[in-house]
Amino acid sequence: MTRILLNSRLDDCLGAWRSAGFTVLAPVKRSDLTRFDEVQGASEMSLDIVMPERTIKEHFFLQTEPLIRYEIKKQQIETEEMVPPERKRIFFGVRPCDAAGLDIDDPLFGWDYKDDYWFRRREKSVIVTIACTSADDFCMCTSVGLAPDSPKGSDVMLHPLLDGRGWLVVPHTDRGKALLEPVSSILLEEAAEPAPVPAVPVKFDVNNVMAWLAEPANFESQLWKEVSQRCIGCGSCTYLCPTCHCFDIQDEGDTYSGIRRKNWDSCSFAMFTMHTSGHNPRNTQSTRWRQRIMHKFNYYRGKFGVNSCSGCGRCTRQCPVDMGITETLHEISNLPR
Amino acid sequence: MGIQEQYRKEAAELLSSGEVKLVIGYGEGSTAERRRPVFVRSAEYVSRLVLDGSCVANLSSYLVPEGLLSDGKKVAVFLKPDGIRSINILAAESQLDPEQVVILGFDIEGGQAAPLPGRKASDFTALIGSLKSAGLSPELQKDADRLEQMSASERFGYWKEQFSKCIKCYACRQVCPMCYCRRCIVDVNQPQWINTSSHTLGNFEWNIIRAFHLAGRCVSCGGCDRSCPVNIPLRLINHRMAKEALDTFGHYAGESAEQQPVLATFRQEDPETFIL
Incomplete structure (x- = not known):
């Protein structure tokens, strides 16, 4: 027997979770932008979209995160650590690619130094994913070994029912099982058939890509220049990416006091990795684009055993000049060998 | 053919x-x-x-x-x-x-x-x-009129909401032919003129300073607006500045290669409505 959550009971379910002390965040469309934001009820949610324009990453790795407040006095420097609030949060209606993105980034934020800002938020958050029933031209999860219903990174996965009455509820972690306890009386126990997941075509052979990238001679390949010629060097692809995680530490204030912040940074920017001497090891857009691809499909795998891409396709979907990872990897994967 | x-x-x-x-x-x-x-x-x-x-x-x-x-x-x-x-x-x-x-x-x-x-x-x-x-695009003017009809605090609220979406990806800058500075003022850090952080204040600073830099230079191609991944209606800000340049100084950006920059030139007949 499987467990079912009916559409008509979603508000009761959210209510029970909120009574249990959770804040619920879901995709909300506001001011012409869909992103995860706090909701009180189901009517505020935008669930029938392919995916929100912005990812849930920004609720774990903030676009600007205050780290410490400092004050420089005559004899000493006073600092005060600014720790994130420990709210219990439910992310409801996450897409599998965005959930996987969190899972992909966990080792990065924990390998040499455990980033409290990331993990405090991670530990108090439950990810409730809804398997996809639609995809668009830019979706490419199947090209990176995932699928429209991959449970990677999900605590609970909801599979939309074929008859449209609600969702099949499948917990995947202990945290997910615990989340279902306060709502057990709201869920039905009956057999039901989930709606089919969309067919997302495979757009490149990721193994071919990884083999090509691993070949040192290809580091200087002409391909990098060709594929990145129209890149304008904005950070849109990196900032909308569910796995891009580069940041820059900035002090904001005057000579005597201020706040040290951790801000998003992007390998697309000309200033990225610029040395104080003025030298920049990646002084052209093509070398910066190469860095992005190499980081995701070579260096990251070498270090953490996984590619740093979950196939959401936002890098192409929202690129001002119609570039993106998909096309570059397609070209690499189809090179004669 | x-x-x-x-x-x-x-x-x-x-x-x-x-x-x-x-x-x-x-x-x-x-x-x-x-x-x-x-x-x-x-x-x-x-x-x-x-x-x-x-x-x-x-x-x-x-x-x-x-x-x-x-x-x-x-x-x-x-x-x-x-x-x-x-x-x-x-x-x-x-x-x-x-x-x-x-x-x-x-x-x-x-x-x-x-x-x-x-x-x-x-x-x-x-x-x-x-x-x-x-004249300037009547279609843009219609949207702009909607903003003009707001009270100052409503309009401020509108832009605050819009700029709070900004992620400082600088797609607006990168796609713009007028943003050719070798080093943009937001990237200057000695001194740091503008907060690099993408909080609402930092976003305001960025978007307003860009609008100022485009006053009398923007040709309303709409590139920034189309490129913005978080759908900020940047066309409306730039349109407002273009309208100001046209109404006040008769300046239509890009009329000829000899045109003088409106904010870097002075004519005796220029109105001085805000100088006491």
């Missing part, structure tokens, strides 16, 4: 005669509706060029990166009237020599691309003059 065939032929002639070293135009994109910038360096590849009603981007921004025009050779570029105005401004601001830019001019009428006669920016002066007489 359709406009696409005609312009492909012209591009091929320009390349094979050696008149230009490069043609910057539009090509097929990753979906049926999308067009993307393409760079053609040899006549054998002109079939990659596409010209139709979907070719809306202002490609003049690809002319300004350092080094492209420094060899003195010419480059051909597909431009709508807004892009041609951009060339005039870039020339007036000494960013390029308009003699090096061969214009493959077109406009979009009723969803179709239509050719515009002329090769050099100066050939289009009469056309730009007639656009100036026609």
